[in-house]
Amino acid sequence: MFRSHVLVCGGTGCYASGCQSVFDALDVEIKKQGLEKEVGVVQTGCFGLCALGPIMIIYPEGSFYSLVKDTDIPEIVSEHLLKGRIVERLLYQETVCEEEGIKSLNDTGFYRKQLRVALRNCGVIDPESIDEYIGADGYEALGKCLIEMTPDDVIKVILDSGLRGRGGGGFPTGRKWQLAKNLVPDADQKYVCCNADEGDPGAFMDRSVLEGDPHVLIESMAIAGYAIGADMGYVYVRAEYPIAVKRLQIAIEQARNYGLLGKNIFGTDFNFDMEIRLGAGAFVCGEETALMTSIEGNRGEPNPRPPFPAQKGLWGKPTVLNNVETYANIPQIILKGADWFASMGTEKSKGTKVFALGGKINNVGLVEIPMGTSLRDVVYEIGGGIPDGKKFKAAQTGGPSGGCIPMSLIDTPIDFDNLVEIGSMMGSGGLIVMDEDNCMVDIAKFFLEFTVEESCGKCSPCRIGTKRLYEMLEKITSGNGTMEDVDGLQGLCDYICDNSLCGLGQTAPNPVKSTLRYFKDEYIAHVQDKKCPAGVCTDLLTYKIVDEKCKMCTACIKVCPTEAITGAVKQPHFIIPEKCIKCDACVQKCKFNAIIKS
Amino acid sequence: MKSLAELKAIKEKMQGQVGVRSNDHAGTRVVVGMATCGIAAGARPVLQILSRLVQEKNIQDVSVSQTGCIGLCQYEPIVEVYSPEGEKITYINMNEEKSREIVDKHLIRGNIVTEYLVGNK
Numbered sequence: 001m002f003r004s005h006v007l008v009c010g011g012t013g014c015y016a017s018g019c020q021s022v023f024d025a026l027d028v029e030i031k032k033q034g035l036e037k038e039v040g041v042v043q044t045g046c047f048g049l050c051a052l053g054p055i056m057i058i059y060p061e062g063s064f065y066s067l068v069k070d071t072d073i074p075e076i077v078s079e080h081l082l083k084g085r086i087v088e089r090l091l092y093q094e095t096v097c098e099e100e101g102i103k104s105l106n107d108t109g110f111y112r113k114q115l116r117v118a119l120r121n122c123g124v125i126d127p128e129s130i131d132e133y134i135g136a137d138g139y140e141a142l143g144k145c146l147i148e149m150t151p152d153d154v155i156k157v158i159l160d161s162g163l164r165g166r167g168g169g170g171f172p173t174g175r176k177w178q179l180a181k182n183l184v185p186d187a188d189q190k191y192v193c194c195n196a197d198e199g200d201p202g203a204f205m206d207r208s209v210l211e212g213d214p215h216v217l218i219e220s221m222a223i224a225g226y227a228i229g230a231d232m233g234y235v236y237v238r239a240e241y242p243i244a245v246k247r248l249q250i251a252i253e254q255a256r257n258y259g260l261l262g263k264n265i266f267g268t269d270f271n272f273d274m275e276i277r278l279g280a281g282a283f284v285c286g287e288e289t290a291l292m293t294s295i296e297g298n299r300g301e302p303n304p305r306p307p308f309p310a311q312k313g314l315w316g317k318p319t320v321l322n323n324v325e326t327y328a329n330i331p332q333i334i335l336k337g338a339d340w341f342a343s344m345g346t347e348k349s350k351g352t353k354v355f356a357l358g359g360k361i362n363n364v365g366l367v368e369i370p371m372g373t374s375l376r377d378v379v380y381e382i383g384g385g386i387p388d389g390k391k392f393k394a395a396q397t398g399g400p401s402g403g404c405i406p407m408s409l410i411d412t413p414i415d416f417d418n419l420v421e422i423g424s425m426m427g428s429g430g431l432i433v434m435d436e437d438n439c440m441v442d443i444a445k446f447f448l449e450f451t452v453e454e455s456c457g458k459c460s461p462c463r464i465g466t467k468r469l470y471e472m473l474e475k476i477t478s479g480n481g482t483m484e485d486v487d488g489l490q491g492l493c494d495y496i497c498d499n500s501l502c503g504l505g506q507t508a509p510n511p512v513k514s515t516l517r518y519f520k521d522e523y524i525a526h527v528q529d530k531k532c533p534a535g536v537c538t539d540l541l542t543y544k545i546v547d548e549k550c551k552m553c554t555a556c557i558k559v560c561p562t563e564a565i566t567g568a569v570k571q572p573h574f575i576i577p578e579k580c581i582k583c584d585a586c587v588q589k590c591k592f593n594a595i596i597k598s
Numbered sequence: 599m600k601s602l603a604e605l606k607a608i609k610e611k612m613q614g615q616v617g618v619r620s621n622d623h624a625g626t627r628v629v630v631g632m633a634t635c636g637i638a639a640g641a642r643p644v645l646q647i648l649s650r651l652v653q654e655k656n657i658q659d660v661s662v663s664q665t666g667c668i669g670l671c672q673y674e675p676i677v678e679v680y681s682p683e684g685e686k687i688t689y690i691n692m693n694e695e696k697s698r699e700i701v702d703k704h705l706i707r708g709n710i711v712t713e714y715l716v717g718n719k
Contacts, residue, residue, distance in 0.1 A: 003649030003662060005618050038646055040615075059619045060661040084632045084664025124619055134605060135612025143602045259599040267600040 002040035004081060005059045009123060011046030011211050012204070012243055013365070014053035018070070019043075022054045025070035029077040039081050042132075045212015047123035049110060051364040052092065057105075057123075064105050066092040110363050113382055115344065117352045118166075118205075118328035119368045122212030127247045130254040133215040139260055141331035142219045145226055146268045151181060154227040158330070160338035162350035167195055167286075167323030168401065168427045169503075170349070170416040179310035180228040180320045190230035191314045192221050192274075193321040195291055196237035196244070199283040200399025201450060203430035205354040206324035208366055210237065210244035213328065214251035218261065218274065220327035223334065224320055225272045233274035234314070236291050238281055248276060283400075283454035287502045288321050290456070301458045302502035323428070325354055345371030349415035355397075357383050359432035360390065372413040375405060379433055390435040394518070398427025400447045400454075401507030403514025404440065423514040425507070439536035440519040441526055445473040447511040455504065462505030465496040469512060478539040481527040489516060489523075531598070538582040541597045545573050549594035556586035556595060614653035618661070625659025626705065627680040628652070630692075633667035639674035644692045648677070651701045660705055673716060679704060688716040 008014075008023050026041050047055050052066035058076075063086050065076065072090055079085045086102060094108035105111050116122075125132040133139070145154050159174030180190065194217060198206040210217065221233040237245055252274060255261040263271045277295050284290045285300040292314045294300035313319025329351060333341045342350045349371040355378065356366055362384035369378060375395055379385065386392055394404040403424035405412065412418050416426050434443065448470045457463045469492055475481045493509035493516075500506045516523065525531050532540040545556075545565075550573055557565045557573065564579035565586065575586075575595075587595045599605060630636070630645040649662040659682075668676050673690035677700065680686050687710055689700060696714055703709045712718060 001615070001650040001653050002618075003646055005615075007619065038642075038649075057619075060663045062620070082632065083634075083637075083666060084629075085666050125616060131608055131612050132616055134608045135616040137609070139599070139605055140602075140609070143605055147602060265599065266602065266605075 002038060004039045006039060006041045006081070007044045007057045007059070007123065008041065009045070009047045009053060009055040010043035010127075010243070011050070011053075011122075011208055012241075013046060013050030014055060015243065017053040019054035021070040022056070022068050022073065025073040026077070029073050030081070033077055033082060035077065035081055042126040043128075044124065045122040045127050046119075046208040046366055048114075048119070048366040048368075049092070049363060050366065051362070055092075061086065061102070062104060063087075063102055064092040064095050065090040109381055109384060110365075110367070113373065113377055114368050115352050115370050116368050117332055117341075117344075118209060118325050118354055119212070119366070120332070121216065122208055125213065127212050127214055128250050130215060130251065130258060130260075133213070137331075137335060138215055139219055141334035142222050142226075142260070143266050144334055145223050146266045146270050151227045151229065154223060154334070155181065157334060157338045158227075161333045161341040162338075162345075162348075163326065163329055163333065163341065164349065164416060165323060166325035166329075166353065166426075166429070168398065168425065170426060173322060173326055176310060176322070177224060177227050177320055179308070180230075180318050183311045184318045187229075187318050189232075189315075189317045190228055191317055191319040192224045192228065192230045192233040193292065193295070193309075193314060193319055194221060194233070194235040194237075194327060195286060195288070195321055195323045196235055196241075197279045197286045197291060198238065198241075198324075198428060199281075199286045199454075200401075200428050200430045202358045202432050203356045203399060203428045205356055205366055205429055207241050207244050208354075209324050209328050210241065210248050214244075214248045215255065216328050216331060217248070217324060218251055218255050220330040221274055222261070222265070222272045223330055224322065224327075226270055228318070228320055230320070231271045231273070233272065234277050234295050235274065236277045236279055236285070236295055239278040240281055245276060245278065252276070282456070283450075284456040284502070284504050287504055290502065291321065292319065301456050302504070304501060325429070346413060346415045348417055353414070353426065353429060355429045355431045357431055357433070359396075360386050360435040360438070361433040362387055369414075371415045374411050374413055376410045378414070378431065379410070383433065386433065386435050390437065392433065393436050393438055394434045394440065396424075396432040396434065396443065396511070397430065398425040398507075398510070399430045400450050401425060401503070401510055402427045402430075403510045404434070404443065404518060405514075406518040408518075423510070423517050425510070437534055437536070439477075439532050439534040440515040440522045441473060441477055442532075442534075442536045444511045444515045445470065445477055448473060448508070451504065451508040455508075459499075459501040459505060461496050461499035462501065462508065465492060465500075466505070466508050468492060469496065469509060473512070476523060476526050477532070477537040479526070479530045479537075483524075483527055486516075486520075486523050486527055535597050541582055542577055543575050543580055543582060543586065543595060543597050545575055546594050546596060547572060549592050551592055551594070555589050555591070559585045559589040561585065610656065614656045617656070617658075618653065620661075625661060625682055628660060628662045628705070629665040629678050629680070630662070631666070631668045631674055631676040631678075632664035635667060635671035636674045636676065640693065641675035643694055644675045644677065644697050647694045647697045648701065651698065652705065655701070655706065657701075657705055670716065676716075689714045690716045 163173045164170040290302040309319040567573035675692040677689045
């Protein structure tokens, strides 16, 4: 029994910033000061504020320390843990109070507007302890389903809650389960699958759930198994998530030891077990038919639908496939009821959604908000705004399948249907913020490059179409584009969308379509004026020295790798365009902002 | 796991522990003076027993933590109990035995143990 709990974030973000050495130093120091019986140290999942890692919280005070280094640990242990004096210099600045004491985390800008349902245990419990999960109401929902509810009751609650798939498509989860239960009444075998092949660049909520709360997935998949009549589950998780895989594996072992997986769970005649399948990192395997083909041991390629997985899925058997975040909502819905869940969100999008904030934003990290929160709140309140006082230009949601939302639509309430209407999509929840220094044509090209690379090649609209689209964008960004190219983009986009076999190709042109819709002026500037307004596309830039600002110090001359700058001390400097390779070295070196690119 | 009762037993055992990790400071706060004077007078076992009992007995909305020097060093170990309304009760010359009494009488039943109060000497 510990009087104080130290929770150190052990998510991948904090690992990268060195939480392991902080954790080790804590262990050593606590033993050195004889506190090992009084203070418990737990490595948890992600707290969300990845930009400020390594992060730790000390309870019962709830002191939130950010950017902690292993060298800070002796001070934290002797001052805070022994004497109870909070180490103010390490506190997350938002929690520092004018008067005595500290502000609760829930009162800070980053957390105030958040509502944690799917992430409720992340950063709170030890993901490697099944007991702590049970202490936080874990497995109670499974017990309730098996003992008090029929499979139809379970499906009805999920249907009534209005929960829709968090993987991107937004299909009603209860409907999916209902179909899997009823479509093939005499099926001898059914399966429950989980899509943890989170492949969108910039999205990492599924990883965080697996790392921070792996038992919730096991519990939910068992509930889904009970609802549709399946006794076997597969989690398809990418091999690039080693911490998530390890913690999920530990959780599965623990659940088996407790009899929460296996035969006769809770003394009923319900049996359920599950296994992990590692994905090799192909983006297309996030598509449901490709994912199941890959689980079967074949090359990950999609198949035409219908038949849908609910009818003919894994090994030809009826299968339910949901995303990690979708599953993470299920036990709470069972315990608190459909009405509770349906009370959050908008009319057609209930509950909350997790977003991974990235790009030009201060609080890079993971946030969970009620559906219907405006993009403005997410960017400026929760995200803390744009660094260096720059202006917001657009937010990209939905990864390579999504689109860009411009400033004029920043007050749009975020939900499934609104995002589709404005030409983007929810996707898995990556939200990349762009400022005035981002070129929208370049952004579209970036995502296209990704889909060209990841297209599986099975159907030609996607294989050839995305490549042609990419080439057109390349032509435009290199200054060789014509207005016919710009006009031709739309037609090719529509063709790829209409004719591709799977979701990857059908949505691949979205980044181009949405930037064409909202930022056509930037395309035109690239073609007609041969200029990149944001100063990104190097082929269209020229570097110039502004004589009035230049102090003639020769710093740029010394740093130029191609000797493209002429001049000497106290002699005017000049850039020879033919020799300049636009490496930006001179701009970064100049202390007087005397070199401009346009 | 063969029954809900089994699950419940584990839950009850763990709930106090997980409950410590709350960002909600609305409830009763128990603080123990843990400056050098407090530690020298034996505040550490007092803090430990208070924290353990609150968790073991799963007393809701009560947090136990340390504080610095309260200023009455001759009366250490000192335990202060802040009610949710902000009222402060100060117990002095505490030890493990008295702490148990405070938990039973004050924290659980809501009766202040007047004989250990400051000013009652």
